[in-house]
Amino acid sequence: MDTEIIKLEKESREGIFGRADLEKLIRAGEIIKKGGLVAFPTETVYGLGGNALDPEASKKIYEAKGRPSDNPLIVHIAEWDAVRKIAKEIPEDAEKLAESFLPGPLTMVLKKTDIVPAETTGGLDTVAVRLPSNRIARALIREAGGYVAAPSANISGRPSPTEVKYVIEDMMGRIPAIIDGGEGEIGLESTIIDMTISPPQVLRPGFITSEMLSGVLGRDIQIDSAVINADSKQPPRAPGMKYRHYAPRGELVIVEGNDDAVISKINELIAEDRRGGFKTGVMSCDENGNRYNADVIKLTGPFGDQKAAAHRLYSLLRSFDDEEVSRIYAESFSSDGFGAAIMNRLLKAAGHRVIRV
Numbered sequence: 001m002d003t004e005i006i007k008l009e010k011e012s013r014e015g016i017f018g019r020a021d022l023e024k025l026i027r028a029g030e031i032i033k034k035g036g037l038v039a040f041p042t043e044t045v046y047g048l049g050g051n052a053l054d055p056e057a058s059k060k061i062y063e064a065k066g067r068p069s070d071n072p073l074i075v076h077i078a079e080w081d082a083v084r085k086i087a088k089e090i091p092e093d094a095e096k097l098a099e100s101f102l103p104g105p106l107t108m109v110l111k112k113t114d115i116v117p118a119e120t121t122g123g124l125d126t127v128a129v130r131l132p133s134n135r136i137a138r139a140l141i142r143e144a145g146g147y148v149a150a151p152s153a154n155i156s157g158r159p160s161p162t163e164v165k166y167v168i169e170d171m172m173g174r175i176p177a178i179i180d181g182g183e184g185e186i187g188l189e190s191t192i193i194d195m196t197i198s199p200p201q202v203l204r205p206g207f208i209t210s211e212m213l214s215g216v217l218g219r220d221i222q223i224d225s226a227v228i229n230a231d232s233k234q235p236p237r238a239p240g241m242k243y244r245h246y247a248p249r250g251e252l253v254i255v256e257g258n259d260d261a262v263i264s265k266i267n268e269l270i271a272e273d274r275r276g277g278f279k280t281g282v283m284s285c286d287e288n289g290n291r292y293n294a295d296v297i298k299l300t301g302p303f304g305d306q307k308a309a310a311h312r313l314y315s316l317l318r319s320f321d322d323e324e325v326s327r328i329y330a331e332s333f334s335s336d337g338f339g340a341a342i343m344n345r346l347l348k349a350a351g352h353r354v355i356r357v
């Protein structure tokens with residue numbers, strides 16, 4: 001299949017669409033309406049979009065990603081009112097969260113209506129609903145009929161794409177069109193909160209933290225314990241969270257402890273890898289970068305800058321692949337606030353390999 005790259009002007013990224021770009025978005029919307037798939041930017045990561053109300057389109061999404069079909073898709077809408085057609089019983093708390101955080105990087109799990117096919121929700125009787133803030137995404141969803149199922153636009157198991165070049169790498173030849181709309185500002189997938197239980201629970205941490213959610217709902221909102229504990233026997237309730245994910249091709253290990261101990265441990269491991277003939281890489285904060293002897297050093301930003309680290313994480317993981325690094329060591333991050341999401345993704349990328357020094 002030929003894949004068309006639909007490039008939009010810089011102004012369109014701010015939501016000021018010129019006539020030419022509007023026509024491109026209408027055309028992309030038509031592709032989705034007719035049952036095809038289009039990759040598009042959001043404020044978190046690029047999505048792979050198809051008509052959420054068409055079971056055949058959902059099947060195509062699973063196929064293009066190589067994803068198990070028991071892993072449900074998030075349905076993207078362009079305005080909050082559209083939720084009423086796909087979800088029944090919208091709790092008061094969901095309205096409150098919508099008021100505070102939407103459009104934005106928060107996905108809510110609600111009881112679904114019959115209009116949403118089982119293929120889209122992986123057979124569940126709930127539906128995950130997301131109203132993104134990215135204006136290109138919203139314009140496309142509108143043109144596509146209002147309901148777009150979209151997982152991250154990566155091959156299953158790979159880091160989610162935050163830049164169009166990585167969408168092209170994974171999806172070229174598999175789908176009819178990719179919209180190039182620049183980089184996602186947040187860089188990690190949306191927070192998912194299950195609104196069908198009381199109290200609601202976070203199934204996937206993200207930029208909207210449990211503290212922020214607790215603040216609005218006036219009660220303590222926790223993260224699903226199966227998401228936090230690697231050794232939990234209980235499966236996570238967002239089915240996608242059980243799979244190994246976000247992984248670079250090289251072997252990634254997190255080294256945790258105080259700075260000096262971490263640096264000397266990593267340098268020791270690098271020396272060993274060198275003797276074994278491996279190309280080595282380190283993911284470090286800006287301040288420590290020049291203290292490592294690795295072949296490739298990637299910087300996550302100033303120490304403690306969670307936004308910078310989240311924004312860069314997936315691109316850095318993929319860039320180790322671009323440079324064919326086979327042994328990667330990462331410094332650890334604090335799990336406070338947005339850090340819970342960063343550590344969640346990093347631990348999964350590392351297959352929970354952590355060395356504590």
Ligand code: TXA
Binds near residue numbers: 044072189239
């Ligand atoms: O930021 C995002 O949410 C991105 C962009 C493209 O919008 N999308 C995304 O989709 O991350 P995906 O498919 O890569 O991850 C969706 C997650 C999976 O872990 C899935 O199991 C969970 O959401 N999920 C979807 N529907 C669910 C439901 N009804 N109940 C529980 N978990 C659900």
Ligand code: MG
Binds near residue numbers: 152
């Ligand atoms: Mg994904």
